[in-house]
Amino acid sequence: MPEQSTADDQAPGTRRRRADAERSVAQILDAAVDALAGDPEASMAEIARRAGLVRATVYVHFPTREALVEAVTERAIAGAAEVIAAAQPERGDPSEALERVLRAAWRSLGRYHALVAINTRLPRAELHRRHLPVLGLLHPLIVRGQRAGAFRADTPAEWHLSMLLALVHAASGELQAGRISEGDVEAALVTTVLGALA
Amino acid sequence: MPEQSTADDQAPGTRRRRADAERSVAQILDAAVDALAGDPEASMAEIARRAGLVRATVYVHFPTREALVEAVTERAIAGAAEVIAAAQPERGDPSEALERVLRAAWRSLGRYHALVAINTRLPRAELHRRHLPVLGLLHPLIVRGQRAGAFRADTPAEWHLSMLLALVHAASGELQAGRISEGDVEAALVTTVLGALA
DNA sequence: TTGACATCAGACAGTGATGTCTGCTTTACT
DNA sequence: AGTAAAGCAGACATCACTGTCTGATGTCAA
Numbered sequence: 030m031p032e033q034s035t036a037d038d039q040a041p042g043t044r045r046r047r048a049d050a051e052r053s054v055a056q057i058l059d060a061a062v063d064a065l066a067g068d069p070e071a072s073m074a075e076i077a078r079r080a081g082l083v084r085a086t087v088y089v090h091f092p093t094r095e096a097l098v099e100a101v102t103e104r105a106i107a108g109a110a111e112v113i114a115a116a117q118p119e120r121g122d123p124s125e126a127l128e129r130v131l132r133a134a135w136r137s138l139g140r141y142h143a144l145v146a147i148n149t150r151l152p153r154a155e156l157h158r159r160h161l162p163v164l165g166l167l168h169p170l171i172v173r174g175q176r177a178g179a180f181r182a183d184t185p186a187e188w189h190l191s192m193l194l195a196l197v198h199a200a201s202g203e204l205q206a207g208r209i210s211e212g213d214v215e216a217a218l219v220t221t222v223l224g225a226l227a
Numbered sequence: 228m229p230e231q232s233t234a235d236d237q238a239p240g241t242r243r244r245r246a247d248a249e250r251s252v253a254q255i256l257d258a259a260v261d262a263l264a265g266d267p268e269a270s271m272a273e274i275a276r277r278a279g280l281v282r283a284t285v286y287v288h289f290p291t292r293e294a295l296v297e298a299v300t301e302r303a304i305a306g307a308a309e310v311i312a313a314a315q316p317e318r319g320d321p322s323e324a325l326e327r328v329l330r331a332a333w334r335s336l337g338r339y340h341a342l343v344a345i346n347t348r349l350p351r352a353e354l355h356r357r358h359l360p361v362l363g364l365l366h367p368l369i370v371r372g373q374r375a376g377a378f379r380a381d382t383p384a385e386w387h388l389s390m391l392l393a394l395v396h397a398a399s400g401e402l403q404a405g406r407i408s409e410g411d412v413e414a415a416l417v418t419t420v421l422g423a424l425a
Numbered sequence: 426t427t428g429a430c431a432t433c434a435g436a437c438a439g440t441g442a443t444g445t446c447t448g449c450t451t452t453a454c455t
Numbered sequence: 456a457g458t459a460a461a462g463c464a465g466a467c468a469t470c471a472c473t474g475t476c477t478g479a480t481g482t483c484a485a
Contacts, residue, residue: 047453047460070268072442083463088444156404181422184415187406192419195397196390203389206355217382221390224379225423245430245483270472281433286474 054090056080061101066140069147073097098147102159105141110162112137118166123174127226128219130170135197135215164190171226180226189226196222252288254278259299260338267345271295296345300357303339308360310335316364321372325424326417328368329395333413336399362388369424378424387424394420 060079064071073094077084091097116133118126148156157164171189174180180189200218203209209217258278262269271292275282289295314331316324349357369387372378378387398416401407407415 045454049452050461053461073444074442083465084443085445085464086462089461092444094443181418184411184418185407188401188415188419191397191401191406192394195393195400196423199389199393202393203386206352208385208389209383213382217386220379220382221386221423224425225394225419227422243484247482248431251431271474272472281435282473283434283475284432287431290474292473 050090053080053082053086056082057087057090057097058101058104061097062105062140062144065098065101065144065147102144102148105144106159106162109134109138109141110166113163113166118170119173123170123177123179124223124227126170127174128223130167131193131197131219131222132215135200135218138197167193174226192225193222196225248288251278251280251284254280255285255288255295256299256302259295260303260342263296263299263342263345264338300342300345303342304357304360306339307332307336308364311361311364316368317371321368321375321377322421322425324368325372326421328365329391329417329420330413333395333398333416336395358392361392365391372424390423391420394423 057080061076064076077087116130118130171186175182255278259274262274275285314328316328369384373380
């Protein structure tokens with residue numbers, strides 16, 4: 030299991046992990062994101078190659094492929110949660126707050142979009158558990174908007190959330206396919222999402 | 228390549244495929260749908276087992292696994308296109324026509340819902356190509372709605388189409404994950420789609 | 426009925442992946 | 456400077472899956 034911490038919190042009696050190890054773990058996680066984005070079944074060899082490391086070294090830090098994939102998704106979701114939280118979903122008019130959060134998330138989460146494909150084969154409960162950090166931030170905003178009459182209340186907030194994520198992913202796909210320009214996609218996404226929820 | 232035809236159109240000089248072969252192909256396609264629904268990477272052995280056949284027999288009809296998967300998805304999309312055409316997207320008020328088409332398509336998708344997972348890991352361009360039979364039917368309807376002022380005209384019709392497909396796929400995902408009941412999902416999908424386009 | 430077609434049973438080689446291990450070299454910390 | 460940690464190179468066993476082949480048996484259709 031990789032340490033998520035950055036510095037001086039090693040357990041008493043244990044030595045701290047060396048700096049090069051820390052660097053390797055980061056390289057592996059970055060490489061895994063890139064590799065898995067292009068191919069959800071990317072091999073450990075491919076990930077190691079991208080990280081500029083040898084396959085055995087990857088296994089030093091992540092005992093199995095599954096452990097690595099889990100670490101990658103956990104980190105991606107944590108990053109998303111951080112960006113969303115920074116956009117303050119609890120502040121201001123619900124529609125405006127949603128637009129603000131959406132724009133912030135859109136700009137910073139590009140590379141993680143393809144990781145969704147990995148999670149689709151996980152058990153439902155596990156999937157939900159991993160997304161809790163993000164859902165926990167957005168769900169109150171949706172509910173708040175529903176209470177204020179800004180968002181439809183005839184469908185559950187969870188539905189709105191799923192549709193929102195789907196539209197974001199689809200928008201990213203349209204952009205990648207070149208069927209819409211980078212300048213237009215954000216505005217189109219915002220209007221479509223707000224229309225879908227309102 | 229499996230013959231899509233049912234009966235009396237064999238090429239001159241070639242013998243018609245025997246009835247048991249026809250049956251086997253149908254069994255294989257059905258089994259593949261079920262197997263791939265549960266696991267997009269289901270093996271040929273697993274598909275053959277479900278079809279009540281031996282693996283070698285599957286290879287008689289489909290030269291590679293890829294060919295089988297393609298046949299399955301092609302068949303599903305062709306079925307959807309047929310249903311959509313039957314719902315007459317060119318008739319009546321655009322919003323009503325869209326709702327009518329959407330409901331019809333959704334109901335007929337039935338067991339194919341889970342096949343979405345296969346398509347998510349295809350290259351974007353290929354995904355788009357396979358959806359062409361459906362897109363070709365819906366595009367005129369979208370354009371007609373935009374001209375009539377029923378749908379937003381500040382984003383291209385292609386954008387609307389992509390968002391529509393994304394929402395349908397997401398809705399099927401929600402249903403598959405058990406996060407919404409089968410009774411509620413159709414209504415929720417319709418309102419979300421109409422809201423997104425209007 | 427007869428012959429071509431289809432399925433079965435099982436084996437086979439090839440491939441590519443995972444996870445482990447060893448010996449050696451390099452690097453970071455104290 | 457010395458030592459432990461980390462990385463490298465490369466091998467290895469194992470596994471699951473794909474695609475092919477054979478020979479025997481069953482089945483459709485003219």
